[in-house]
Amino acid sequence: MNDAERQQRDDVSLKEALREEMKRRNMSQSKLSKESGVGSTRLSLWFSGRYSGDNQAVADELQRWLMSVQEESNDTRALCAVPDWEPTPTAKNIVNVLKYAQRAGDMALVYGGAGVGKTCTARYYQDSYPNVWLATMSPAMNTVAACLERVAFAVGISEAQPSAIKTENAIVGRIAQTSGLLIVDEAQHLPVSSLEAIRSVYDATGVGVALMGNESVYTRITGGSRQAHFAQLFSRVGYRVKLGSPTAGDVDALLAAWQIKGRKSHELCKAIAQQAGALRGLTKVLKMSSMMTEDGQSMTFDHIQTAWADLGGTL
Ligand SMILES: Nc1ncnc2c1ncn2[C@@H]1O[C@H](COP(=O)(O)OP(=O)(O)OP(=O)(O)O)[C@@H](O)[C@H]1O
Ligand SMILES: [Mg+2]
The missing domain is CATH 1.10.8 (Helicase, Ruva Protein; domain 3)
Structure with a gap:
């Protein structure tokens, strides 16, 4: 067998392997072109055996793509075993707080314990109970309007409202009387004015509210030494749990x-x-x-x- 024949044989098996992978991933030739970096005309000529340029270079690029996706799917298979949520004692503790806040229509605070399972438990709870909304805050939520927009999105209002008051009205209209629970994660990013806006939503709807975040959310809510000033907010928090290291x-x-x-x-x-x-x-x-x-x-x-x-x- 000469070099050209060997090349042809290798190309046939590579084409077969590629077709199989494309079928498995339900992907078109143009998607393969995008992912592999082989231009669509070159790719289609190569597939039909009519490419007059450097066939070996095309085959090498496609081989690299094939190896990387196969490796990725092996790794993903291994990673599939990662448990999403386990009822650890801390997670059960958090679930109890969330359940209480929802059933009693109360305000709760879960803070501290970085990496002990607050967010993944909130997600688990959302998947397990009706009318649970999870709004995750970030440093971009530094105004009342931004915070309310994030809450609006979490409760399923996708159209942008022309003002913060309209956003608030839309949120209240959507969640009042639902016996639901609004979970505000990463609440430490919220300035006091936004925390007060959440309190207003709580007052107007009667749904439970759970604030989650790091240690500083507690100080933010209690107002440190200026407690009287923050009494309105703090006095509404019926249940608070401070988390530490994992047990x-x-x-x-x-x-x-x-x-x-x-x-x-x-x-x-x-x-x-x-x-x-x-x-x-x-x-x-x-x-x-x-x-x-x-x-x-x-x-x-x-x-x-x-x-x-x-x-x-x-x-
Ligand atoms: N109950 C659990 N079951 C399974 N995995 C968990 C559990 N708790 C924590 N983990 C693992 O730890 C990771 C961190 O958990 P999570 O993001 O919920 O922590 P957190 O308390 O929200 O932390 P942070 O304060 O930094 O936001 C999760 O992505 C998950 O891999
Ligand atoms: Mg978290």
Whole structure:
């Protein structure tokens, strides 16, 4: 077999593999052209065997694309095992607060404990109960109008309103009398005026409101030493929970979900969870360790230790 024949044979099997992958991903030739970087005319001529340019260069580019998507789908398969939400003791605690706020139509505050599961529990709760809206704040929400717009979007109002008052009216109209729960995550980004705007929505609708955020949201709501000034807001908060580091039970629950056994692995994971990233950091390490294992092989202490070191961790 000469070089040209060998090239032709390789091209036939590459074309077959590409067609199979495209079928699996339900993708067109033009999408393949975009993703692989091979221009559409070149690609179509190459596929039909009529390309008169450098066939090897086209085949190399397509081979690279194929390898990268296959590698990605292997990794995704390994990552599919990542537990979305586990009923850890902290998560159950948060669920209880949210349930209370919704049922009692009260205002609640869950703060502190970076990476212990506030956001993922809020999402779980939203998926599990009716009329739960999750509005996530950010540093861009530094005006009342921006904050209300974010809340409006969360409750399903997609049309922009011409003024903050119209946005507020639209929100109230949408959620009043629904026995719902508005969860405001990352509430530490809100200035006091926006927190007051949320309070007004709460007063006007009777739905539960749960504010979540880091430690500073508490100071913001209590107003530090100027408590009298903030009494209107603070006195409405019926239930507040301060979270700290993940508990041993939290880590045990996650490790059971990841099917991690062995005393040494457990001790290492507990130590990792006590670092600043808490369960977020631990999950990152476990995700990386799971990608290091061969198919069907379970994660060992060495995998976890290597992943932790690769992510720059030191204990
Ligand atoms: N109950 C849980 N079940 C499964 N994974 C969890 C749980 N709690 C935390 N995690 C993992 O930890 C990560 C961080 O959790 P989450 O984002 O909910 O923390 P947070 O308390 O909102 O942190 P922050 O204060 O930084 O916003 C999650 O993405 C998830 O991987
Ligand atoms: Mg969060």
